[in-house]
Amino acid sequence: MKAVLSKCLRAFKADGQLRFGVIGVIVLLLVIILAPILAPHDPYSYEFVRLLPPGSEDHFLGTNHMGQDVYSMLIFGVGTSLKVALISALISGALGVLIGGLGGFLGGWVDQVVSEIINIFLMIPTFFLILLIISLFGNSIANVMIVIGITTWPGNAKLMRAQALSLRERTFVRSAVALGETKTQILFKYILPNGIFPVVANTTRSMAGAILTEASLSFLGLGDPNIISWGQMIYQGKSYITSAWWISAFSGIAVILTVIVFYMLGDGLNHVLNPKYNYGRSK
Amino acid sequence: MAYIEIKDATKWYPHKSGKLRDIFRKDKSFVKAVDGVNLSMDRGEILGVIGESGCGKSTLGRMLTRLEDPTKGDVLVDGVSTAELIKKDPLKFRRTVQIVFQNPFDTFTPRDTIQKILLRPLKHHKIGSSKEERLEIIKKALEAGGLVPAEDIMQRYPHELSGGQLQRISIIRAMFLNPSFIIADEPVSMLDVSVRADIINMLIDLARNHDASVVFISHDIALTRYISDHVAVMYLGKVVEYGTADEVINNPKHPYTKALISNCASIDPFEELATIAIEGEPPTPINPGPGCYFAPRCSMACEECLKKYPERYEVSPGHYACCDRIES
Ligand SMILES: Nc1ncnc2c1ncn2[C@@H]1O[C@H](COP(=O)(O)OP(=O)(O)OP(=O)(O)O)[C@@H](O)[C@H]1O
Ligand code: SF4
Ligand SMILES: [Mg+2]
Numbered sequence: 001m002k003a004v005l006s007k008c009l010r011a012f013k014a015d016g017q018l019r020f021g022v023i024g025v026i027v028l029l030l031v032i033i034l035a036p037i038l039a040p041h042d043p044y045s046y047e048f049v050r051l052l053p054p055g056s057e058d059h060f061l062g063t064n065h066m067g068q069d070v071y072s073m074l075i076f077g078v079g080t081s082l083k084v085a086l087i088s089a090l091i092s093g094a095l096g097v098l099i100g101g102l103g104g105f106l107g108g109w110v111d112q113v114v115s116e117i118i119n120i121f122l123m124i125p126t127f128f129l130i131l132l133i134i135s136l137f138g139n140s141i142a143n144v145m146i147v148i149g150i151t152t153w154p155g156n157a158k159l160m161r162a163q164a165l166s167l168r169e170r171t172f173v174r175s176a177v178a179l180g181e182t183k184t185q186i187l188f189k190y191i192l193p194n195g196i197f198p199v200v201a202n203t204t205r206s207m208a209g210a211i212l213t214e215a216s217l218s219f220l221g222l223g224d225p226n227i228i229s230w231g232q233m234i235y236q237g238k239s240y241i242t243s244a245w246w247i248s249a250f251s252g253i254a255v256i257l258t259v260i261v262f263y264m265l266g267d268g269l270n271h272v273l274n275p276k277y278n279y280g281r282s283k
Numbered sequence: 284m285a286y287i288e289i290k291d292a293t294k295w296y297p298h299k300s301g302k303l304r305d306i307f308r309k310d311k312s313f314v315k316a317v318d319g320v321n322l323s324m325d326r327g328e329i330l331g332v333i334g335e336s337g338c339g340k341s342t343l344g345r346m347l348t349r350l351e352d353p354t355k356g357d358v359l360v361d362g363v364s365t366a367e368l369i370k371k372d373p374l375k376f377r378r379t380v381q382i383v384f385q386n387p388f389d390t391f392t393p394r395d396t397i398q399k400i401l402l403r404p405l406k407h408h409k410i411g412s413s414k415e416e417r418l419e420i421i422k423k424a425l426e427a428g429g430l431v432p433a434e435d436i437m438q439r440y441p442h443e444l445s446g447g448q449l450q451r452i453s454i455i456r457a458m459f460l461n462p463s464f465i466i467a468d469e470p471v472s473m474l475d476v477s478v479r480a481d482i483i484n485m486l487i488d489l490a491r492n493h494d495a496s497v498v499f500i501s502h503d504i505a506l507t508r509y510i511s512d513h514v515a516v517m518y519l520g521k522v523v524e525y526g527t528a529d530e531v532i533n534n535p536k537h538p539y540t541k542a543l544i545s546n547c548a549s550i551d552p553f554e555e556l557a558t559i560a561i562e563g564e565p566p567t568p569i570n571p572g573p574g575c576y577f578a579p580r581c582s583m584a585c586e587e588c589l590k591k592y593p594e595r596y597e598v599s600p601g602h603y604a605c606c607d608r609i610e611s
Pocket of ligand 1: 296314315316334335336337338339340341342343
């Protein structure tokens, strides 16, 4: 346990992208926890003075067309974005790893079925499927998360399947068979741990994609109208873009920054989780 | 009766040309990686298996260890079929038959320390009753194998050790299970010449002092002769010559063996490996024959050779060759 901790610390010091990503996520989490303190206003409170420009007294990022404080809305929007990112990534990661891992490791007809399902899902234009499901089942935030999860797993499954396919030919897997380990033991001890790192990295990066998808849905007016989300803000600000640019602009910047944080984290993890990574030590 | 009996061991892989018509074709073509191998071994014997790349040596090794099931044929250990043995008591079969692989750098999972890697099979096969006892077993075995300081080695990851050290650990791990039949598939071909002797001596020790039957697969004729009691020469999935190591190497009868040996300049087993090169097309085991598989490259081939596969002849007691045109 101590060894693992010190390794994490060394990786953190050595890899710039990972450091940026981790610090970024910590900042975002702090914002969520401290939201009631950080936000000067209730983001749901509507004031009479509308469309105040940034720098106004009491509303330093201005207000929107309903008189809501843009800064406070941004603060409360962090939670929505992270929730969407995390839950949809978990769904997509778990589905992808299990389905892809099983297919690649077991091979034969199981793999054929898995590959076909992956291919079918990859052929479907994802965003239209999302639009379809949302319009059929309603646009609650839970539906948005589930639908992002079940439309993005094939990417992870493909990665995991390729990993499992090559891992099962590796000498250490063969020698585990020769030493009498069972299929389940081999899957969980050798295939998943040695093959999961590109999936973890990919999933983290696809969190960025999930945030964007949620924003896009909101931008099309298909987001959950009952919560504050950045996409929703961009959507609402769209009609005022010439007179009140700040509504869309600041929420757009927030989306971009968060996406970059997750992208960096994913990339950093991709370096560090590689077993050959030497934690900045020169060879 | 011999301790190990390989009976008609055969492995055919369906050959896929990658075209759609594969699915509809009735007369499927096959890669005959191993095609009817019959061999037997006594306890404490080392059998060398030599032949060009792609002749099916590794496939034979995988069948002997049941990493792959034979298409046809069987292997008997002490008179018992391994097909039955593995069905009845897989763990016992694994304890009986062990394998040492060619690539020591890939033999262990890169995520675990040597200690964790070695604890696993001990626990799995219930060797030693507590963790402390198992650690003691590991420490003793590493020290006996010249891997000192053992405590230090145990805390290392595989990529922090040399190929020679890793291959010794691989043999030590196999020996934990006290196997009586060991397949070593080119165990030194990826190692530095200077550390090959250690590995070779460990294998000889296994046969002589632990009474195990060892199959030593290699490209290297000089080394095979040095270590082996008997030698089998393989060509396109078939054994073409078999006999005691001295007989086969000093007095080869089959044209293929002759070509192999004349190409091997040195007989010093620890010199750099001499590559085997024979004129003619490199062989492919996709639907070979009819006739002698070696005929297209054989300098002595005649029309007869193209008609049917040659018989097996006992050229002198215990020395067999599959060629119809051996001059006595
Ligand atoms: N899983 C497989 N599917 C199809 N063909 C295979 C498979 N495994 C091996 N072969 C083929 O069987 C033949 C024998 O391969 P094998 O690896 O046993 O040769 P080898 O004698 O060990 O060669 P080398 O000296 O290069 O290790 C080769 O032609 C190979 O392409
Ligand atoms: S049978 Fe004929 S072709 Fe085959 S090895 Fe003998 S001489 Fe050569
Ligand atoms: Mg081989």
